[in-house]
Amino acid sequence: MRYFPDSDACWLGGPGAAQVAAARLVGTTGTPVPDALAADHADAAVRLGVGAGAAVVALELDPDDDLGPEGFRLTRTPQGVAVAAASERGLVYGYHRLLTTGLDAAPLGEHRPSAPIRMLDDWDNLSAAEHLGSVERGFSGPSILFADGAMVADLSRLRDYGRLMASLGLNALCLNNVNVHDAGTHLIADMLPDVARAAAVLRDYGVTTYLAANFAAPITLGDLTTADPLDPGVRAWWAEACARVYAAVPDFGGFVVKADSEGRPGPFTYGRTHADGANMLAAALAPFGGTVFWRCFVYDCRQDWRDRSTDRARAAADHFQPLDGAFADNVVLQVKYGPIDFQAREAISPLLTTLRDTNVVIELQVTQEYTGQQKHVCYLGELWAEVLGFRIGRDADGGPSLGALVAGPAGARTGFAAVSNVGAGEFWTGHPFAQANLYAYGRLAWDPGLDPADILREWIAATYDLDAEASADLEAILLGSWATYEAYSAPLGVGFMVEPGHHYGPNVDGYEYSLWGTYHFADRDGIGVDRTVATGSGMTGLYTPEVAARYETLEACPDEYLLFFHHVPYGHVLHSGRTVIQHIYDSHFAGVEAVEAMRGSWAALRGALPARVVAEVDARLDEQLRCAVEWRDQINTYFFRKSGVPDAHGRLIHA
Numbered sequence: 300m301r302y303f304p305d306s307d308a309c310w311l312g313g314p315g316a317a318q319v320a321a322a323r324l325v326g327t328t329g330t331p332v333p334d335a336l337a338a339d340h341a342d343a344a345v346r347l348g349v350g351a352g353a354a355v356v357a358l359e360l361d362p363d364d365d366l367g368p369e370g371f372r373l374t375r376t377p378q379g380v381a382v383a384a385a386s387e388r389g390l391v392y393g394y395h396r397l398l399t400t401g402l403d404a405a406p407l408g409e410h411r412p413s414a415p416i417r418m419l420d421d422w423d424n425l426s427a428a429e430h431l432g433s434v435e436r437g438f439s440g441p442s443i444l445f446a447d448g449a450m451v452a453d454l455s456r457l458r459d460y461g462r463l464m465a466s467l468g469l470n471a472l473c474l475n476n477v478n479v480h481d482a483g484t485h486l487i488a489d490m491l492p493d494v495a496r497a498a499a500v501l502r503d504y505g506v507t508t509y510l511a512a513n514f515a516a517p518i519t520l521g522d523l524t525t526a527d528p529l530d531p532g533v534r535a536w537w538a539e540a541c542a543r544v545y546a547a548v549p550d551f552g553g554f555v556v557k558a559d560s561e562g563r564p565g566p567f568t569y570g571r572t573h574a575d576g577a578n579m580l581a582a583a584l585a586p587f588g589g590t591v592f593w594r595c596f597v598y599d600c601r602q603d604w605r606d607r608s609t610d611r612a613r614a615a616a617d618h619f620q621p622l623d624g625a626f627a628d629n630v631v632l633q634v635k636y637g638p639i640d641f642q643a644r645e646a647i648s649p650l651l652t653t654l655r656d657t658n659v660v661i662e663l664q665v666t667q668e669y670t671g672q673q674k675h676v677c678y679l680g681e682l683w684a685e686v687l688g689f690r691i692g693r694d695a696d697g698g699p700s701l702g703a704l705v706a707g708p709a710g711a712r713t714g715f716a717a718v719s720n721v722g723a724g725e726f727w728t729g730h731p732f733a734q735a736n737l738y739a740y741g742r743l744a745w746d747p748g749l750d751p752a753d754i755l756r757e758w759i760a761a762t763y764d765l766d767a768e769a770s771a772d773l774e775a776i777l778l779g780s781w782a783t784y785e786a787y788s789a790p791l792g793v794g795f796m797v798e799p800g801h802h803y804g805p806n807v808d809g810y811e812y813s814l815w816g817t818y819h820f821a822d823r824d825g826i827g828v829d830r831t832v833a834t835g836s837g838m839t840g841l842y843t844p845e846v847a848a849r850y851e852t853l854e855a856c857p858d859e860y861l862l863f864f865h866h867v868p869y870g871h872v873l874h875s876g877r878t879v880i881q882h883i884y885d886s887h888f889a890g891v892e893a894v895e896a897m898r899g900s901w902a903a904l905r906g907a908l909p910a911r912v913v914a915e916v917d918a919r920l921d922e923q924l925r926c927a928v929e930w931r932d933q934i935n936t937y938f939f940r941k942s943g944v945p946d947a948h949g950r951l952i953h954a
């Protein structure tokens with residue numbers, strides 16, 4: 300009885316999908332039903348044995364409709380529900396949205412995406428021997444696309460992924476890791492027939508294919524001795540490379556590039572700017588309508604904090620702000636939401652508040668590298684809603700939201716990119732509940748104003764067939780789980796404190812004396828990073844003056860960002876009225892208690908879920924509790940020993 304073949308615990312295998320699959324699919328006003336929909340649906344209908352007389356899903360394609368290139372309208376009809384759109388893409392998104400909600404709960408009305416770019420970046424390597432396994436920072440099993448240096452022959456898993464993306468209106472997928480190693484470089488050369496195979500699958504679901512490109516490909520592939528972006532030979536090489544790619548995939552989207560970062564090659568080698576590098580690739584793609592996503596995650600990972608200018612949180616803005624306006628129209632700067640690296644809590648990237656004449660996408664991390672690696676429940680919809688709701692004004696309520704800014708003016712190439720969390724494991728996302736993060740990303744990219752609690756309820760209803768009480772238990776487990784993770788990990792926005800390399804579990808000084816630039820500066824007197832203009836790295840000065848004023852002084856800075864921006868004594872009193880040291884103790888005890896409460900809700904819910912989901916979640920919740928206790932004890936013991944200040948409530952085992 301499963302419509303969605305790879306799991307019966309996924310929102311496209313849930314109650315809504317079964318309801319829609321039992322309907323008859325027709326194209327009205329002479330519209331043929333798009334091939335992919337007809338094939339999928341026919342298959343499901345045959346398996347479900349439903350024929351004439353069933354409810355109808357009518358697909359209406361009207362190019363003159365004003366729904367825009369990707370929008371759709373859902374209307375109830377006497378026989379069922381009609382999906383109307385001006386393009387096939389809109390029809391595909393609308394139909395799959397309906398599969399998610401079912402006919403009874405169909406969100407009637409018009410739906411248009413907030414921004415034109417809604418992308419997922421897979422960090423899949425060609426082979427498991429490459430950097431950090433087959434999926435870099437992947438916690439959901441092997442790659443669905445690549446194995447042993449080649450693309451897999453059977454792309455049915457990619458087809459299902461395409462369906463998942465279509466149900467969220469996600470419209471772009473970069474197939475390979477941004478760290479393009481030697482094998483990955485071949486995707487734009489001898490592996491183009493494989494790229495064309497993947498693109499053909501994704502096209503059916505309204506998803507455009509992109510590739511991460513190695514800036515040094517002209518050298519790596521053995522053709523040239525330089526990758527200098529201003530060298531005519533290099534420019535000609537990329538022009539020919541693009542011609543080959545577009546001959547294989549005429550609707551190819553373009554390249555994602557990580558340059559001059561963490562060992563990747565880039566324009567700095569040749570004394571060129573990032574505008575020189577990005578514009579060179581943009582020129583090669585322009586004749587074909589392609590786009591370059593140029594990542595701003597550029598910093599020197601081999602330098603300590605030598606002086607204020609080497610604060611890693613400054614790097615992206617220092618490199619890219621002076622280049623605002625210097626990029627070609629088909630360059631999009633891809634900016635991580637925070638200036639350091641996808642932490643559970645960090646300040647907004649200054650670049651996102653100040654770039655005015657450049658296309659920008661905000662980059663989020665769905666894969667839970669720093670938020671529990673899909674062993675911990677950590678619903679990131681709440682983090683992202685907070686980030687996207689951030690107001691670029693004098694106070695928390697003023698000015699446009701970041702979500703509105705990245706949606707951009709009509710016609711601009713702007714929007715959202717995110718590192719995906721899927722793999723070939725049965726539940727797609729390792730932890731079955733981490734699907735909620737993929738779902739929330741897609742929904743927020745479509746509409747950044749959505750309430751993350753509503754999104755979560757949608758995902759629950761679409762995925763599991765639960766009564767009201769069981770749904771409430773599942774909601775209780777997920778909602779607030781981001782705050783819980785934050786409570787038992789690094790305090791007050793200071794970040795990191797993770798095991799070096801794999802980034803799982805606590806290690807307070809793991810990176811403190813290395814060259815990676817992620818420090819907490821804790822000593823016997825205090826903790827935190829002084830990034831003020833007055834006495835610190837001056838990083839606050841990289842924001843607009845209105846935003847800077849919200850962080851520059853201790854009086855103004857919100858507690859949750861205090862140690863990101865300021866170095867303070869342990870006895871410093873927070874706006875909450877507690878001292879920093881007591882906050883550290885209290886939040887770590889509270890974090891563990893919240894995980895224990897999660898286990899209480901889980902005990903009540905277990906019986907209502909499929910056995911395989913239960914087995915997965917049981918094991919992961921045990922691990923989450925073990926790890927939360929480890930965080931609590933390491934952090935609290937460390938800061939008790941550093942500060943000598945006892946816990947006001949006498950809870951410390953070493954006190």
Ligand code: BDP
Nearest residue numbers: 435436477478557596640641
């Ligand atoms: C860091 C990851 C690393 C990525 C890098 C990036 O640890 O694996 O390559 O981000 O975004 O968070 O390029």
